[in-house]
Amino acid sequence: MPILFQGATLHRPDQPPLPNAAVLIDGPLIRAVGLTGEIHASEAEIIDARGQHLCPGLIDPHTHLGLMPEGFVQESKDLNEMTSPVTPTLRASDGIWPGDVGFARARAGGVTTVGVLPGSANVYGGLGVAVATAGRNVDEMIRRDPAGLKIALGLNVKLSHGVKAGRAPLTRMGVAAILRERMEAALTYEQSRLLKPETPEAPELEILLQALRRELVVRAHAARADDLQAAIRFARRYGLRLVLEHAHQAHLILDEIVAAGAPVVLGPLFKTLGHSEETHLDFEAARALDAAGVRVALMTDHPIIPVGYLSVQAGLCVRAGVPPARALAMITTHAAQILGLEGIIGDVAPGLRADLVRLSGPPLEIASRVLETWIDGRRVYTGASLPVPGAAL
Numbered sequence: 001m002p003i004l005f006q007g008a009t010l011h012r013p014d015q016p017p018l019p020n021a022a023v024l025i026d027g028p029l030i031r032a033v034g035l036t037g038e039i040h041a042s043e044a045e046i047i048d049a050r051g052q053h054l055c056p057g058l059i060d061p062h063t064h065l066g067l068m069p070e071g072f073v074q075e076s077k078d079l080n081e082m083t084s085p086v087t088p089t090l091r092a093s094d095g096i097w098p099g100d101v102g103f104a105r106a107r108a109g110g111v112t113t114v115g116v117l118p119g120s121a122n123v124y125g126g127l128g129v130a131v132a133t134a135g136r137n138v139d140e141m142i143r144r145d146p147a148g149l150k151i152a153l154g155l156n157v158k159l160s161h162g163v164k165a166g167r168a169p170l171t172r173m174g175v176a177a178i179l180r181e182r183m184e185a186a187l188t189y190e191q192s193r194l195l196k197p198e199t200p201e202a203p204e205l206e207i208l209l210q211a212l213r214r215e216l217v218v219r220a221h222a223a224r225a226d227d228l229q230a231a232i233r234f235a236r237r238y239g240l241r242l243v244l245e246h247a248h249q250a251h252l253i254l255d256e257i258v259a260a261g262a263p264v265v266l267g268p269l270f271k272t273l274g275h276s277e278e279t280h281l282d283f284e285a286a287r288a289l290d291a292a293g294v295r296v297a298l299m300t301d302h303p304i305i306p307v308g309y310l311s312v313q314a315g316l317c318v319r320a321g322v323p324p325a326r327a328l329a330m331i332t333t334h335a336a337q338i339l340g341l342e343g344i345i346g347d348v349a350p351g352l353r354a355d356l357v358r359l360s361g362p363p364l365e366i367a368s369r370v371l372e373t374w375i376d377g378r379r380v381y382t383g384a385s386l387p388v389p390g391a392a393l
Contacts, residue, residue, distance in 0.1 A: 001045055002025065002041045005054060006046060006049060011054065011325075012055070012328075014326065014328075017053075021035060022036045027354075029351060030352050033349060052358055053360070053368070054358055055332075055363040057332075057356060057374070058310055059336055060106075060113075060299055061114075061130075062245055063117070063300060065096070065114050066131075070303050079095075081122070082160050088126060089203050091129065092116045093142060096131065103133045105308045106133040106302075107381040109308025112134075112373060113132055115147055115335075115338075116130075117245075120221040121157065121160035122160070123157055123169065125152055125221075127146035127149060129147050130143045133375070134378075144340050148219040149210075149219065151219070151220050151231075152175075152222075153172070158172070182208060211241075214239065217241040217340070220242060221245050222246065225249040225253050228250060232257075232260045244257070244264045244265070246265070246266070246267065247264045248266075248280055249277075250294075251289060258294060264295070266286055266296055267300065268313070269285075270313050271304065283313075283316050284321070286317040286327075295338075297335040297338050298330045298331050310331055314331050327364055356374040358372040358374075369383055371383045
């Protein structure tokens with residue numbers, strides 16, 4: 001049955017709020033958006049949203065939901081395969097546990113889609129995935145798989161292998177060398193396959209070739225300025241599509257970030273400083289990057305910051321000077337673009353998936369409560385109910 005929301009104030013990225021709005025959804029899609037009284041649908045269920053607010057389902061492009069479940073401190077996690085620094089064939093979709101309570105917390109916070117990435121222990125960490133935040137079976141939750149190849153530079157890789165395991169890489173020189181060596185190996189392998197079709201297939205190198213052909217975006221964990229510069233050099237050398245993840249010092253090399261044309265997934269910002277790579281962590285970075293024309297999305301890095309606080313981070317960016325409609329774009333359209341889901345989710349427009357959040361107030365105000373969360377036209381959370389781990393919808 002079609003569902004018609006009427007009377008709400010509609011918040012869309014990069015647009016002023018629209019009072020007295022109407023949104024018609026039918027099945028998994030949005031069918032019409034306009035003013036109350038202009039949209040009619042026979043036999044539609046009418047939802048009176050007067051005095052309330054609507055916005056797109058929120059999107060967190062960088063989490064570890066389902067790979068690093070909450071509440072299991074003594075159990076090993078499925079986040080990092082630290083048996084080798086080179087593991088591009090790993091797929092986050094193979095390790096996600098839909099019963100992680102974090103998915104319920106996401107729905108309660110209006111977050112309808114998340115990017116789930118392997119951790120940052122390895123130089124080549126594996127393939128990320130974009131999933132909806134409701135469901136029992138990960139195959140049914142997937143919205144894009146793969147959603148980028150994870151690589152990592154800096155402290156975490158050095159600690160995981162050089163310090164703890166006594167093998168390369170121990171230094172930033174070692175990290176950069178491994179990045180180059182494997183790409184060169186992929187190029188050599190490609191030539192061998194062209195000249196000698198009988199050359200055995202190498203799955204690891206086939207994935208790196210997808211990155212070289214720009215079929216896969218490369219999502220580079222890098223926080224410190226020199227690591228960001230190293231990621232940019234690496235991407236430029238091999239012609240890669242690059243996204244900079246964390247990027248805590250990106251605003252210190254703003255001209256280089258702008259010249260690289262690389263989107264930034266910034267954060268998590270709502271935390272204390274954990275180590276030296278985070279010493280320039282600040283919400284002002286979001287304002288500076290956005291003002292310079294960099295496409296910025298925000299992350300929680302869940303469970304580092306609970307995924308339900310994604311909108312709080314965006315609201316604090318507003319306090320730092322980001323216009324509200326731009327801050328909303330950072331957790332909707334910009335995140336969708338980075339996940340390869342542009343034109344599918346991230347806005348309230350005809351033809352897009354019916355991912356909606358109904359709230360008591362504007363979406364980035366801390367006092368606003370999520371009343372309902374909808375994914376693909378299905379109500380997956382109501383404010384009257386507590387988050388239920390593993391709830392299937």
